[in-house]
Amino acid sequence: MKVLVAVKRVIDYNVKIRVKADKTGVETANVKMSMNPFDEIAVEEAIRMKEKGKATEVIAFSAGPAQCQETIRTALAMGADRGVHVLSDAELQPLAVAKLMKAVVDKEQPGLVIVGKQAIDDDSNQTGQMLAALLGWSQGTFANKLEIGEGVAVKREVDGGLENVMLKLPAVITTDLRLNEPRYASLPNIMKAKKKPIEQLTSEALGVDVAPRLKTLKVEEPPTRKAGIKVKTVAELVEKLKNEAGVI
Amino acid sequence: MTSPLINRRDLAFVLYDLLDVGAFTQQARYADHSRETFEAAIETAHRLALEKFHPHNAKADKNEPTFDGNTVSMIPEVAEALAAFRDAGFFAPTKDYELGGMQLPLTVAQACNAMFQSANIGSAGYPFLTVGAANLIESFGSQEQKSLYMAPMLAGRFFGTMCLSEPQAGSSLADIRTRAEPQPDGSYRVIGNKMWISGGDHELSENIVHMVLAKIPGGPPGVKGISLFIVPKRTVNPDGSVGERNDVRLAGLNHKMGYRGTTNTVLNFGEKGGAVGYLLGQPHRGLEYMFQMMNEARIGVGQGAVMLAYAAYLFSLEYARGRPQGRAPDSKDPASPMIPIVEHADVKRMLLHQKWVSEGGLHLCLYAASLVDRIAMAGDAAQKARLELLLDTLTPIVKGWLSEVCLKSNEHAVQILGGYGYTRDYPVEQYYRDQRLNPIHEGTDGIQAIDLLGRKMAIKGGAGWNAVKAEIARAIAIAEAHDELRPMARDLAGLVETVEATRATLLGAMGKGQASLALANAFHFLDLFGLLVMGWMWLWQASAVRDLPPPATAEERAFRAGKLAACRYFFTYEVPRSAYLASMLVRLDDTMLSMRSEWFA
Numbered sequence: 001m002k003v004l005v006a007v008k009r010v011i012d013y014n015v016k017i018r019v020k021a022d023k024t025g026v027e028t029a030n031v032k033m034s035m036n037p038f039d040e041i042a043v044e045e046a047i048r049m050k051e052k053g054k055a056t057e058v059i060a061f062s063a064g065p066a067q068c069q070e071t072i073r074t075a076l077a078m079g080a081d082r083g084v085h086v087l088s089d090a091e092l093q094p095l096a097v098a099k100l101m102k103a104v105v106d107k108e109q110p111g112l113v114i115v116g117k118q119a120i121d122d123d124s125n126q127t128g129q130m131l132a133a134l135l136g137w138s139q140g141t142f143a144n145k146l147e148i149g150e151g152v153a154v155k156r157e158v159d160g161g162l163e164n165v166m167l168k169l170p171a172v173i174t175t176d177l178r179l180n181e182p183r184y185a186s187l188p189n190i191m192k193a194k195k196k197p198i199e200q201l202t203s204e205a206l207g208v209d210v211a212p213r214l215k216t217l218k219v220e221e222p223p224t225r226k227a228g229i230k231v232k233t234v235a236e237l238v239e240k241l242k243n244e245a246g247v248i
Numbered sequence: 249m250t251s252p253l254i255n256r257r258d259l260a261f262v263l264y265d266l267l268d269v270g271a272f273t274q275q276a277r278y279a280d281h282s283r284e285t286f287e288a289a290i291e292t293a294h295r296l297a298l299e300k301f302h303p304h305n306a307k308a309d310k311n312e313p314t315f316d317g318n319t320v321s322m323i324p325e326v327a328e329a330l331a332a333f334r335d336a337g338f339f340a341p342t343k344d345y346e347l348g349g350m351q352l353p354l355t356v357a358q359a360c361n362a363m364f365q366s367a368n369i370g371s372a373g374y375p376f377l378t379v380g381a382a383n384l385i386e387s388f389g390s391q392e393q394k395s396l397y398m399a400p401m402l403a404g405r406f407f408g409t410m411c412l413s414e415p416q417a418g419s420s421l422a423d424i425r426t427r428a429e430p431q432p433d434g435s436y437r438v439i440g441n442k443m444w445i446s447g448g449d450h451e452l453s454e455n456i457v458h459m460v461l462a463k464i465p466g467g468p469p470g471v472k473g474i475s476l477f478i479v480p481k482r483t484v485n486p487d488g489s490v491g492e493r494n495d496v497r498l499a500g501l502n503h504k505m506g507y508r509g510t511t512n513t514v515l516n517f518g519e520k521g522g523a524v525g526y527l528l529g530q531p532h533r534g535l536e537y538m539f540q541m542m543n544e545a546r547i548g549v550g551q552g553a554v555m556l557a558y559a560a561y562l563f564s565l566e567y568a569r570g571r572p573q574g575r576a577p578d579s580k581d582p583a584s585p586m587i588p589i590v591e592h593a594d595v596k597r598m599l600l601h602q603k604w605v606s607e608g609g610l611h612l613c614l615y616a617a618s619l620v621d622r623i624a625m626a627g628d629a630a631q632k633a634r635l636e637l638l639l640d641t642l643t644p645i646v647k648g649w650l651s652e653v654c655l656k657s658n659e660h661a662v663q664i665l666g667g668y669g670y671t672r673d674y675p676v677e678q679y680y681r682d683q684r685l686n687p688i689h690e691g692t693d694g695i696q697a698i699d700l701l702g703r704k705m706a707i708k709g710g711a712g713w714n715a716v717k718a719e720i721a722r723a724i725a726i727a728e729a730h731d732e733l734r735p736m737a738r739d740l741a742g743l744v745e746t747v748e749a750t751r752a753t754l755l756g757a758m759g760k761g762q763a764s765l766a767l768a769n770a771f772h773f774l775d776l777f778g779l780l781v782m783g784w785m786w787l788w789q790a791s792a793v794r795d796l797p798p799p800a801t802a803e804e805r806a807f808r809a810g811k812l813a814a815c816r817y818f819f820t821y822e823v824p825r826s827a828y829l830a831s832m833l834v835r836l837d838d839t840m841l842s843m844r845s846e847w848f849a
Binding site for chain 1: 250251280284285288289291292295296332335336337338340341345348349350351352800801803804
């Protein structure tokens with residue numbers, strides 16, 4: 001069984017995000033970029049499946065500018081076998097990415113697709129679900145544990161607890177934080193990754209319309225948090241929660 | 249600021265703009281490499297250091313290892329960090345692909361090590377010793393020794409140590425008493441006590457490979473009778489499996505001021521008749537072999553000192569930017585808001601001092617590593633010999649002088665935090681305590697000073713000094729091309745002449761049988777020579793900044809302005825100290841030599 005994993009190039013989680021002066025987006029020039037942490041978990045899970053003999057090949061997919069190859073290369077250094085890069089300098093929204101992935105799935109015929117539940121830049125949490133819908137496959141989102149047998153048993157993180165579902169294959173999985181702890185790209189594997197192939201495609205060649213369906217009006221910093229006050233008594237606190245905050 | 253470990257822009261500047269490691273990839277050995285593979289290795293090191301080493305740095309300090317008479321215990325995070333370190337391949341970054349390595353140049357591997365040293369010097373100590381011990385076996389061991397001991401060390405399964413000192417013989421290795429008695433099967437029985445053995449016992453690895461200096465009975469006296477032995481904690485069977493406990497016992501752990509994450513031990517060899525040991529290389533050449541490990545270790549200690557200074561610098565800088573206190577002296581309005589302490593000139597003094605130490609020190613340490621690489625890549629024997637002399641001459645500065653100025657740098661970090669810096673709630677006091685080891689181990693700074701003046705300045709008719717002079721002359725010529733750097737270039741040229749004259753006077757005295765008098769002030773000569781080398785590094789950095797293409801961002805402009813300011817600080821406040829040092833040295837002052845024990849108190 002082939003496993004396809006998606007890896008998104010995002011601003012590194014350590015970087016303090018700055019909004020562009022014209023409020024059209026966030027500053028990405030000269031900013032350190034790395035793989036979306038949820039996608040690292042997806043890559044790790046796929047590699048573990050291969051190590052256990054449950055998967056035969058792990059393909060890392062990314063869509064975006066030329067530098068996405070670096071992100072794919074990181075996945076290859078972790079242990080993925082080869083890469084597929086859809087080159088695009090346009091803004092890619094979740095629906096466009098899902099459509100591109102569907103085209104690649106049609107071509108590659110994987111038995112399982114694993115993606116991060118969301119990317120830490122736009123927090124959309126949509127691509128996996130959209131892809132499952134486009135493919136007509138079952139989906140197991142927010143996976144906390146996976147077990148491949150006849151189908152795939154997924155433990156999902158849901159509000160208030162964990163839910164166990166059994167999916168038929170093929171399926172789309174989205175990863176949650178506790179699924180695994182991703183490995184580091186080891187030094188020997190960084191060298192091996194150089195020799196692994198990355199196929200480059202375009203949205204035109206795949207026949208996918210990637211035009212944005214949503215328009216961004218304005219991007220702003222969240223309002224700075226106001227200083228708090230100290231209350232003297234519990235009664236005063238309850239009074240304020242009731243009358244000022246209106247939460248009880 | 250995104251990393252508490254190192255300024256990544258500064259590291260890239262040193263590697264690519266100053267040392268040009270990108271050019272190494274033209275060598276066949278590094279043909280598969282590129283800046284991208286170097287950066288991928290550094291990125292892995294940075295993340296691993298930040299996520300696995302940095303978080304338990306304070307915890308390992310507060311919970312030092314304990315010994316119950318049988319087993320050493322320590323916090324579990326150390327083993328977890330070292331397992332991740334092993335899985336990522338950091339025990340063998342420079343080794344051949346076939347040995348599980350990445351064939352990285354040492355310069356890049358040392359840049360990776362810098363992350364671990366900055367994040368957690370205690371936990372970084374174990375692999376540091378292991379790699380050094382494995383390199384010894386690689387250089388001088390038999391095929392069998394390589395497969396039984398070196399290979400599992402490079403795989404991170406066995407750890408290593410260096411066992412030189414004994415309770416009665418620390419700096420004075422000629423006086424060691426540990427003996428190795430030959431056995432009919434070709435092995436030896438090692439009997440004796442070793443002191444200050446870092447990583448001497450723990451449960452972090454399947455086995456510990458001790459590299460032990462001992463004397464074979466009947467050999468020549470003094471250092472010429474010292475041989476080097478492989479003595480494993482557990483014997484290793486011919487098939488590579490780990491066997492019984494060898495006769496090596498942990499007598500106890502030393503309770504240290506800092507560096508607490510690394511166990512430091514007293515080891516007894518041969519309590520029950522003799523520990524099984526295997527001779528490495530030829531008999532009686534042990535100290536010569538061990539010098540390979542010691543020279544590597546000295547560069548490593550210098551870099552460890554720099555990274556402790558660097559981590560403290562970054563922390564105190566962040567603190568100074570966020571701590572409002574007082575107002576500018578010319579501010580008249582007491583109701584105006586307080587300014588962050590980074591705006592006070594005296595705090596800038598301490599930050600500038602830390603900046604030249606940390607960034608200049610990193611440059612010097614990686615330059616030393618690049619010399620090791622260039623020695624390996626040298627096309628002809630003469631070039632190789634010249635580079636070796638250059639490295640040998642700089643080693644006492646890397647180890648001895650840097651560990652002195654880095655300690656001072658850590659003191660400034662504590663001072664910037666004031667009372668907070670003196671508490672255990674902030675990391676700067678730990679960095680300071682950790683740093684305090686560096687002037688002591690791998691040859692005290694007093695030993696380094698005597699090595700520099702008594703040996704390195706004199707060997708081969710001063711060829712080492714000439715090699716340093718030639719490099720500095722080149723740096724001066726490059727700086728002369730920039731109007732604003734010319735005054736500093738001339739100061740450095742003047743300093744070269746000062747050192748030249750001082751060296752001639754001191755070596756002259758030694759030649760006339762006044763070795764004790766000439767060496768009495770060796771420590772001050774080390775200081776003088778350190779100023780010269782650090783001045784060279786900073787002039788080199790300033791020239792490189794001036795030769796870069798125009799900056800693209802405000803951050804880059806600030807980075808470059810900071811480099812030029814640190815260079816200016818060094819030449820304004822530090823280089824002039826050379827005048828008084830030199831005047832005292834050329835007088836052959838005997839204040840210290842003539843002082844008598846009974847006069848002290």
